[in-house]
Amino acid sequence: MNPALPGLAVNPALPSHLVDRLIDTADDEIASELALRADLNRAQVRALAARSEPAAVQLVHEGMLRTEDVDPATRPLAALALLDAGAGLPQWARVFAADPCSERRERVAACPGLPPDVVRRLAGDTEARVVAALAFEAPSLLAAELARHPHTEVRRAVAGNETAPPELLAALLTGEGPTPAKSCRVCDQEEVPFVHPTDCPRRDCGLLPGDACDGTHQSAVHDIQWQALRNPATPVRAVARFADHPSALLRELVAAREGLPQHVYARLARDPVPAVRAELAQNPSIDEVLVRSLAEDPGHDVQRSLAHHPALPLDVLARLAASARLGSPLLPRVVAATPEEVADLATAADPTLRMLVAMRRDLPDPIRDALACDRDAKVLKAIAPHPGLTETQLLAMIDLHGPRVAAKVATNPDATAIVLERLTRQPASARKVFREIARHPHVSLPALLACLSDPQARPIAAARPELPAGVLVDLLADEDWRVRDAAAANPSLPADAMVALLP
Template sequence: MNPALLGLAVNPALPSHLVDRLIDTADDELASELALRSDLSRARLRTLAARSEPAAVRLAHEGLLRAEDVDPAVRPIVALALLDAGAGLPQWARGFAVDACAEHRVKLAACPGLPPDVVRRLADDADQRVVAELAFEAPSHLAAELARHPHTEVRRAIAGNETAPPEVLAALLTGEGLMPAERCRVCDQEEVPFVHAADCPRRDCALLPGDACDGAHQSAVQDIRWQALSNPATPARGVARFADHPSALLRERVAAREGLPQHVYARLAEDPVPAVRAELARNPSVGQAVVRVLSEDRGHDVQRALAHHPALALDVLTRLARSAKLGSPLLPRVVAATPTEVADLATAADPTLRMLVALRRDLPDAIRDALACDRDAKVLKAIAPHPGLTEAHLLTMVDLHGPRVAAKVATNPDATAIVLEHLTRQPASARKVYREIARHPHASLPALLACLEDPQARPIAAGRPELPAGVLVDLVADEDGRVRDAAAANPSLPVEAMIALLP
């Protein structure tokens, strides 16, 4: 199959008779692309679904197939996709609930809105994979029952279920009030005691590195606790008990939990593992006293994570900007800054602070224009995409700092064709600029032709309908498959070229 056919399949200008020809010859890959079209009639949908199961599944999930289009005895996977989309029939669900194929029952268990009798049968299934799949979204009353299931995989699923009763989640976290589990994924397969090696040579092995069981299912218990600690419905008091747990992975989950007492966060701020402290620094519930402790923490990623705290005092943010490599994100505290704080940040002596406020896209015109005249390249990179900047502003930035700001200037929604053409004349070190120009709605034909000379921008530019027909005909034969696909999907491609691509 010509790879360009995948692009042609989604071309909105593809004539109706050519759509039919593609459908009649489509394999699974091409049929799945054709399923993305918005102009498929009911007859075409049925034909496409009959030709390819993957396409039929996609159409089912998109709500484009109906129950009368599918025979569950012939196309069980498609019928299950319809059940998953809420368009299947109750009798299908009852049939799949007793299907001899466990994989079908697993897929059924993941479907929403199943009849109560089907849910009951799945909850009693002998295959723990079916029950575990059901447990992920089980309602509260069923979650309480399944938390006592003898297999740890089912309990792990309940531990991550946010509708499970809080007292059930607390019991899964500590094990208190529950009978010990009888089986786990390790002792299902191996004679215990067993520890799964990280360099296991077996290609068919489904165990994870470090999975272990000595009869107490230790790695599975760890997984259950991790899920429960990550679940916002688990009671805070139970979560706080794990602040001193020997496992750093579990302490990370405690550090991420919002709504704990501040003394717990203070203890975690002294944790010996930097990853735990960095997770704590991301937590918006951490109070100012702990924030100030963390602001002095030189552990890996702690200060950078703390910069995203929404309630930082500006003096803390200023100190972080000077001492930490923050990158160039728009920080929550900068978003929340008052007009007076915005003005102060925009005139700060430290260019990093000016850069941080320049990332906002709602600045008053006067502040925006003042930042557009800044002499620091990182400030200009931050302000360059801001709407409302004039052509003169953007050209001056490029003339002042060239490749360092070019790509950001190209993302400005108000960049004119003159600015974009000027950017194509930047030196080779500004290659990223071509990708941005190729996407820009104001790009002129000369600018797009220049983008075709860049290997990374070429696939993007090939999709622009402004390109001449002759250029597109050449592009559908390009050696780069991405370029061929984009050109074949271009609505400006001549019909004669479309026909030439067909088998």
């Protein structure tokens, strides 16, 4: 097989008769690429589905394969994909619900809109994984029934079901409702007590590191609690009880939950594990007293997480900008800033604050232009991609800070061909600028050809239809498969070169 064929298979300019030739010889890899094409006709869709089952499944996901195109006996995975999309036939669901292969029963159990008799059959399946797949999105009444299932895997699935009754979720979380489970994935296969070692040598072992059971299914219970705490339908009063749980993983979930009483959050703010406090710091429900307290917390990631709090007082943000490593994200509080606050941030003495507001892409022209004249490199990097900047402004940034701002200047949607060509002449420290130049809509041919000299930009440049035909043909033999694929997928590839690639 020609190594450039995967790229050719998705080339939008590939004539229909050549698509037919590719389908006739396609293996699963090429068939999967062909399935991405939006111009396949009905005959080609059916031929491709008959050629490769992975491609048939992909065609279902693309909305191109219909129920009448699929025989579940020969293409079971495609039929299951149609059922999962809500487009399969009820009789298919009945066949798969009785399939000896538990994986297929599990797949069909996760499908929506199953007939009642299929649901009832799957709910009584002997494989816990099958019932768990059904339980994860089961309607309220069925979820309540499955919460009493003797296996913890099924209960875990119910605990993650957002349509399950809130009181049921509280009972699963606290363990004060259903009778204790009889089995878990550990005691299914090991004599208890058993703790699964982290360095288990068995290649066929399905247990996770630390899985344990002493008869109380402790690791499985932890999993159920984890799912219930993540579930937004679990009542807050039940969630709050876990603020002092021995597991830091569970306390992190409590710290992230909105709507809890402030005294619970205050207790979590004193948690010994920094990750719990960091999770709490970005919770929109904590009050200003806690916000200010956490601003003084030196724990790992606490202050950086607090910077993402949507109601952060600006004076606290200013303190964090001066003392914490915030990176350069667009922070929620900066997004929500009033016009007056934006003006204050844009003229702040601390360049980090000016950088943070420069990340916005909706700044008034006078503020944008003032920031574009800033002398600090990190401010210019933040403002450089802002739409509306002129060629003169962008060139001035390059003249002032060169490699430090080059890659960001190249992402500006209004960067002209002159700006992009200037960027290609930056020193080696700015090599990553070529990736941005290669994908820019205003790139000139000289700049595009310069991008071919950079290993990372070369595959991007090879996909540009502006490249001359001769250059594209040469790129088909490139040692980098990404470049070959991009050149073969390029709609400017000559027709005779396309034919030459075919088997």
